[in-house]
Amino acid sequence: MNSLMYDTYTIFWRELKRYKKSRSGVLIRLIQPAIWIIVIGNTFSGTQPLIQSVGFEGQYIEFMAPGVIILTAIFTSIFGGVNTLWDRRYGFMNKALTSPISRSSIALGKMSAISLISALQASLIVGIALAIGVTFPNPFMIAPIMAIVILFSLGFSGISVIVAATAKSQETFWGVINFLGMPLFMLSPALFPLELLPDWLATIAKLNPVTYTVLLVREMMTGVSEGGISALLSIGVITVFVLVMVGLASYVFTREVNKPF
Amino acid sequence: MYSVETRSLSKSFGTVTAVNDISFAVESGEIFGFLGPNGAGKSTTIMILTTLLKPTSGQALVFGFDVMTQPKQVRQSIGYVQQESTVDEYLTGRENLLLQARLNHIPKDQIDKRIDDVLELIELSDKQNDPVVTYSGGMRKRLDIAGGLLHRPKVLFLDEPTVGLDIQTRRKIWEYIKKIHKEFEMTIFLTTHYMEEADQLCDRIGIIDRGKIQIIDSPENMKNAMGNEVISLTFENGNSADFLSQLRQIDLIKKINEDNNKLTIFASKGTEVIPKIFQISSELQIKIISISLTQPTLDDVFISYTGHEIRDDDTIFNQKREHAKMKRLRA
Numbered sequence: 001m002n003s004l005m006y007d008t009y010t011i012f013w014r015e016l017k018r019y020k021k022s023r024s025g026v027l028i029r030l031i032q033p034a035i036w037i038i039v040i041g042n043t044f045s046g047t048q049p050l051i052q053s054v055g056f057e058g059q060y061i062e063f064m065a066p067g068v069i070i071l072t073a074i075f076t077s078i079f080g081g082v083n084t085l086w087d088r089r090y091g092f093m094n095k096a097l098t099s100p101i102s103r104s105s106i107a108l109g110k111m112s113a114i115s116l117i118s119a120l121q122a123s124l125i126v127g128i129a130l131a132i133g134v135t136f137p138n139p140f141m142i143a144p145i146m147a148i149v150i151l152f153s154l155g156f157s158g159i160s161v162i163v164a165a166t167a168k169s170q171e172t173f174w175g176v177i178n179f180l181g182m183p184l185f186m187l188s189p190a191l192f193p194l195e196l197l198p199d200w201l202a203t204i205a206k207l208n209p210v211t212y213t214v215l216l217v218r219e220m221m222t223g224v225s226e227g228g229i230s231a232l233l234s235i236g237v238i239t240v241f242v243l244v245m246v247g248l249a250s251y252v253f254t255r256e257v258n259k260p261f
Numbered sequence: 262m263y264s265v266e267t268r269s270l271s272k273s274f275g276t277v278t279a280v281n282d283i284s285f286a287v288e289s290g291e292i293f294g295f296l297g298p299n300g301a302g303k304s305t306t307i308m309i310l311t312t313l314l315k316p317t318s319g320q321a322l323v324f325g326f327d328v329m330t331q332p333k334q335v336r337q338s339i340g341y342v343q344q345e346s347t348v349d350e351y352l353t354g355r356e357n358l359l360l361q362a363r364l365n366h367i368p369k370d371q372i373d374k375r376i377d378d379v380l381e382l383i384e385l386s387d388k389q390n391d392p393v394v395t396y397s398g399g400m401r402k403r404l405d406i407a408g409g410l411l412h413r414p415k416v417l418f419l420d421e422p423t424v425g426l427d428i429q430t431r432r433k434i435w436e437y438i439k440k441i442h443k444e445f446e447m448t449i450f451l452t453t454h455y456m457e458e459a460d461q462l463c464d465r466i467g468i469i470d471r472g473k474i475q476i477i478d479s480p481e482n483m484k485n486a487m488g489n490e491v492i493s494l495t496f497e498n499g500n501s502a503d504f505l506s507q508l509r510q511i512d513l514i515k516k517i518n519e520d521n522n523k524l525t526i527f528a529s530k531g532t533e534v535i536p537k538i539f540q541i542s543s544e545l546q547i548k549i550i551s552i553s554l555t556q557p558t559l560d561d562v563f564i565s566y567t568g569h570e571i572r573d574d575d576t577i578f579n580q581k582r583e584h585a586k587m588k589r590l591r592a
Contacts, residue, residue, distance in 0.1 A: 021392075098311045
């Protein structure tokens with residue numbers, strides 16, 4: 001157990017080092033969510049009466065800012081596993097696999113690094129949101145929100161690691177990831193209140209862990225809860241999702257890396 | 262106990278047999294080399310011995326541990342330097358070694374000292390805090406090798422340690438390999454397709470071709486068996502059977518391969534053999550058209566032990582593809 005933690009930290013350390021040295025990537029990855037919050041946030045500002053009808057005061061942009069924070073987390077973490085493919089192609093993986101560290105610590109190290117990076121990216125979006133005038137009724141909520149983002153991202157990095165370990169090529173990886181990422185974001189109340197979604201969409205959204213994360217973060221930011229889903233239920237759903245993904249990712253990763261690439 | 266031992270080891274990928282029933286044993290402290298062309302099964306064997314691939318049949322043992330049933334113990338006993346450079350480019354040399362040290366569970370209080378020592382050994386101390394992206398090919402290779410021996414493994418696997426390096430750099434790497442072998446007295450198992458490399462470094466060589474070991478012996482014995490030099494000659498008219506039988510009586514000639522009117526003669530002291538060849542040919546009134554004297558090359562060793570030339574089908578194929586690509590780019 002002790003060595004699993006040490007090995008996980010070794011991989012985590014390496015991933016963070018690599019992230020730190022790729023400064024240009026940090027900014028490039030911010031462009032998309034920045035466009036979302038600035039463009040979509042203002043485009044739909046006319047929907048304010050709809051937002052107010054389900055109990056939100058304030059601007060549409062304040063309603064959707066939590067959605068964009070989660071969008072950042074989804075895409076940073078679901079893309080994050082791609083370097084698994086590089087590692088397998090360029091030998092780092094074989095180096096790690098022939099050393100005494102366990103296979104699951106490689107997966108866990110990658111996932112924990114991805115989720116921390118995801119939270120860092122999300123916090124930059126929080127900064128942008130504040131800069132364009134989104135207000136936090138309770139600034140002390142920022143730290144717990146980040147904790148939720150880290151937890152949620154851990155689950156999504158699991159998806160990424162599973163796809164990367166199973167895919168034999170970049171093309172397959174990006175194909176599957178794009179197929180998963182956007183629908184998971186769209187089928188959630190990130191941009192529109194859950195109560196106002198058509199029934200069938202709302203039903204699907206309630207099966208989506210993104211929904212619970214968005215609702216939880218939005219409640220933490222604005223103080224308004226939606227659709228009768230309590231914060232406790234949301235935390236429960238997120239925790240179960242993360243535990244399942246972490247377990248599944250270590251299992252699939254261990255199985256897949258033992259096959260020749 | 263042998264450092265490395267295989268018993269009837271085989272590995273197939275679908276219908277292709279990469280390693281075909283090979284058995285060999287490497288003594289402790291020995292530098293043992295696998296010599297063979299691309300696709301001969303060298304890397305596959307290394308990947309089985311380093312627990313990356315599972316054999317289809319047979320057994321492979323590293324320091325007595327079975328790669329199938331005791332992979333963890335095997336991993337604790339080995340260092341593995343891959344063919345391609347595997348250092349992280351954006352990390353510094355020292356950070357790369359730190360990563361390697363942690364991967365191999367070197368006790369925390371020893372890590373710094375080990376890294377300092379090994380950096381000094383491979384003469385990279387002054388560049389240790391530069392990102393690897395600024396290193397030359399030879400420096401990267403040295404760093405790769407340093408990473409492989411940082412935890413003082415009992416067996417160090419070097420897969421094509423000098424492929425893609427220029428000749429001076431290659432010599433330098435050979436010096437480092439000899440130096441670390443002397444310093445740490447570990448067993449080294451390497452693969453190469455350079456005759457000179459095998460000759461320079463290895464105590465014993467196994468020639469491997471199409472997944473089979475053709476012979477295992479010391480480089481000296483191999484060269485003596487086929488002579489130190491190769492005489493190629495072409496001739497016309499005359500009785501080639503008589504010519505051959507008389508040539509075979511020359512003591513210094515070890516072996517003759519015949520291909521129509523072209524002879525490849527493996528001999529020691531080639532310079533003394535040539536006048537004798539001319540003497541015989543003039544007696545038999547055979548006209549020699551051309552003659553040359555060369556050192557044995559990998560080709561010659563291969564012809565001698567495998568009966569055919571090194572087929573590098575992959576390389577030819579790749580070259581063709583490269584040429585096609587170049588043409589497209591120019592167009």
